[in-house]
Amino acid sequence: HVQLVESGGGSVQAGGSLRLSCTASGYTLPLYMAWFRRIPGQGREGVAAIGGDGSTNYLEDVQGRFIISRENGKNIVTLEMNALKPEDTATYYCAADLVTDVPSLVETQYYYWGQGTQVTVSS
Numbered sequence: 001h002v003q004l005v006e007s008g009g010g011s012v013q014a015g016g017s018l019r020l021s022c023t024a025s026g027y028t029l030p031l032y033m034a035w036f037r038r039i040p041g042q043g044r045e046g047v048a049a050i051g052g053d054g055s056t057n058y059l060e061d062v063q064g065r066f067i068i069s070r071e072n073g074k075n076i077v078t079l080e081m082n083a084l085k086p087e088d089t090a091t092y093y094c095a096a097d098l099v100t101d102v103p104s105l106v107e108t109q110y111y112y113w114g115q116g117t118q119v120t121v122s123s
Helices: none
Strands: 003-008 010-013 018-025 032-038 044-050 056-058 066-070 076-081 090-097 117-122
Touching: 003 090, 003 117, 018 032, 018 090, 018 117, 032 066, 032 076, 044 066, 044 076, 044 090, 056 066
Parallel strands: 010 117
Antiparallel strands: 003 018, 018 076, 032 044, 032 090, 044 056, 066 076, 090 117
């Protein structure tokens, strides 16, 4: 049974940076892992994903600002968020699955989810 524990998040002014981390336990082989976010009143939106081979996929709006990375050989994934904007304010969720075709940004591709961590960007 895979469990996801998120850390990081918080409050920052526009233009600042934050780092989110997600540690997956309960599975030794590389997982497909991703970060999603939910703005109140909206559905979850895929932000960045990484495959077991290190391949990545990004939401167009965060391309060039956010970087997803994995610690070598581990199911520990970090999301570096730079040049943050007020519209990045959301609850961010870590997600994981054993198999997907590609590092997917589609919510239904992931079975395991973290509890979420709040990111607030003020103008």
